[in-house]
Amino acid sequence: MERITFNLQGARSRLQTTLCKPVQFTGRGLFHGIDVTATLLPADAGTGVVFRRVDLVGEPDIPALCNYVATVPRRTVLAASKSATVETVEHLMAALAGLGVDNCLIEINAPEVPAFDGSCRDFCDGILEAGIQQLDVESDFLHVDHVVNVRTSDGRQSLTMRPYLHSCLAITYHLDYGLNSGVASQVFSAEITPEYFYQEISAARTFVLESEIKALQSMGFGRHLTAKDIVVIGDDGVLDNELRWSNEGVRHKILDCVGDLALSGKILAGHVTAYRSGHHLNHELAGKLSTIRKCDSSIRNVA
Numbered sequence: 001m002e003r004i005t006f007n008l009q010g011a012r013s014r015l016q017t018t019l020c021k022p023v024q025f026t027g028r029g030l031f032h033g034i035d036v037t038a039t040l041l042p043a044d045a046g047t048g049v050v051f052r053r054v055d056l057v058g059e060p061d062i063p064a065l066c067n068y069v070a071t072v073p074r075r076t077v078l079a080a081s082k083s084a085t086v087e088t089v090e091h092l093m094a095a096l097a098g099l100g101v102d103n104c105l106i107e108i109n110a111p112e113v114p115a116f117d118g119s120c121r122d123f124c125d126g127i128l129e130a131g132i133q134q135l136d137v138e139s140d141f142l143h144v145d146h147v148v149n150v151r152t153s154d155g156r157q158s159l160t161m162r163p164y165l166h167s168c169l170a171i172t173y174h175l176d177y178g179l180n181s182g183v184a185s186q187v188f189s190a191e192i193t194p195e196y197f198y199q200e201i202s203a204a205r206t207f208v209l210e211s212e213i214k215a216l217q218s219m220g221f222g223r224h225l226t227a228k229d230i231v232v233i234g235d236d237g238v239l240d241n242e243l244r245w246s247n248e249g250v251r252h253k254i255l256d257c258v259g260d261l262a263l264s265g266k267i268l269a270g271h272v273t274a275y276r277s278g279h280h281l282n283h284e285l286a287g288k289l290s291t292i293r294k295c296d297s298s299i300r301n302v303a
């Protein structure tokens with residue numbers, strides 16, 4: 001077994017990967033607060049990422065692909081049937097995609113992935129501790145050679161993927177909640193190599209506006225959370241917590257993009273420019289990307 005760490009940068013194609021050994025995560029889900037254990041297991045080439053609800057009769061599988069996405073606000077939910085669902089998968093998906101793990105079976109005993117601190121650093125540390133190994137099969141590597149765009153009908157949110165000279169995903173995110181939100185406008189660009197992702201993106205935590213958390217908690221979501229557990233932004237800034245970077249918010253938006261775009265089922269190379277996009281648009285772009293066949297030929301013509 002050849003254990004690999006951060007050697008995936010620069011590949012035009014590469015062999016598929018999986019974990020060297022199982023790794024287990026125990027915590028509480030972000031929205032429902034239910035205790036949960038998720039065990040990540042090595043998987044064969046071609047498996048992709050698959051969740052398995054081991055607490056349900058028949059232990060149904062839920063593939064982490066965009067055609068299994070359920071339309072639910074504020075998070076990424078996968079559903080293979082009415083009961084076979086798994087919620088808030090985006091941060092775990094980001095950890096796997098960001099570190100370059102293509103194949104993984106995730107046995108989970110509750111309907112929501114553990115949240116930890118709202119970032120994906122704990123997942124990354126566990127994955128790196130378990131180790132990543134190459135398999136003997138080429139990956140489904142998509143190097144886009146044309147512009148792929150999605151936007152909301154009012155044009156206020158958009159996601160555009162363009163050809164990119166390097167063989168990895170790059171994301172430029174424009175965060176803009178408006179002048180009166182308490183969140184400063186932020187723009188950040190990241191080239192998602194495993195090393196960069198781990199160091200600069202993986203520890204960026206999810207955040208929520210004070211008005212939003214009150215509304216969510218009144219609907220029964222996230223009642224276990226305090227401003228110490230999650231970054232809450234009030235009119236005058238962050239409540240009862242310290243930011244890890246002054247632009248932690250936009251870094252987390254990039255983390256979400258990495259996780260959601262992984263639902264395309266492909267290893268992506270291209271430059272994504274995001275304006276105020278959220279999970280729904282991310283899923284739409286992942287859907288478009290999932291239908292594109294390999295198109296690697298004209299990349300050299302791109303300035």
Ligand SMILES: [Zn+2]
Nearest residue numbers: 090206252256
């Ligand atoms: Zn998130």
